[in-house]
Amino acid sequence: MSIDLYDAMSTLRAVRRLRPDPIPDAVLERVLQAACWAPTGGNQQPWKVLVITDPERKAGLKEIYKAEWDPYVVNFLERVAGTPGEEQWRKVADSGNYLAEHLHETPAILLFLANPAFMAITDAKLDRISMVGGGSVYPAVQNAMLACVAEGLGCTLTTLHCFREDEVKELLGIPDGWATVGMVPIGYPLLKGHGPITRKPPSVMAARDNFDGSWP
């Protein structure tokens, strides 16, 4: 499938309502190939992706995910109540509820793993939470999600399962040393799928030369 780079990026939004229709392996292969093309520190590719299509394992992931989602969404709705964006956030919560209810029917769930033993994590010893390890796996996740746009597949990145990482690792035979850093349910969209997004632009997100600088 062919799509312009900027068209893919500017329409990649969270698609949480997915049809159960299976995804051909040839299509999944292109999504996985996109992930494999991503750069990693020292070209080590210190990650792995599990493609979960087995009904029992999907059901297991659904139980794990829903156990975290249900209390999360209650708290989320309390936080947004009365705020200017409440209506929009309620729609997000609705689609999140749909995902949590139907995760086991998603045709494929990509679970991205990473192994810090194969990474040089330069911020590991700083007096703040480390993030640099993510630099050798989330580019692959982003490539996979952009490929989903090209292939007409809905998707979204979730990390709630991390609260129950031990259960996920048990379910999928993931050995010690491997971390579970992203779950990406993918499938053909039930509704419109990817489309225009609203994000803060460079004039807000960028600064020239100094933190307090302006762009452009």
Added chain:
Amino acid sequence: MSIDLYDAMSTLRAVRRLRPDPIPDAVLERVLQAACWAPTGGNQQPWKVLVITDPERKAGLKEIYKAEWDPYVVNFLERVAGTPGEEQWRKVADSGNYLAEHLHETPAILLFLANPAFMAITDAKLDRISMVGGGSVYPAVQNAMLACVAEGLGCTLTTLHCFREDEVKELLGIPDGWATVGMVPIGYPLLKGHGPITRKPPSVMAARDNFDGSWP
């Protein structure tokens, strides 16, 4: 500029030899816009990017970077000595040396920042190093680098500066709470620039249903 998504991904390689020629602001704007399109947890966009074009600040970053690169590359060459890939790794070291020597002449250095206060980091309390914070910033970095391919700009992601994050923050007026998670020097390539890459394919990187499974 227009490029096919998969063409961009499959030719994004580390380009470390860059020409000093300036990059028009309109081109940089498209690279930054690509970053802004990236998804983030809860759509918070908990990151920021500094576009360093000022000669004095670039010189400061070069000093900081080179102070870490020089001992790093000595150690790196010792590690690869006598290994099958030694010749290839020596070329990587040469291009890294070039980057370290010429960083101050790079027309623009993108410094990506992230603020964990605006993130829900689900693996923060696990008994392993945290990586999930990176999930809300490295997709933006990857988008920016893919945009560089579209715009004919060379680039590479480096994180060595993290060893001297305090110095970087002092140099660029970065307040407490913000982390410096990626430095991406960009410029028009001195040599061939982006092109075909060699990476492990899905048959190696993916598994179906279980860690020990095979793909496809």
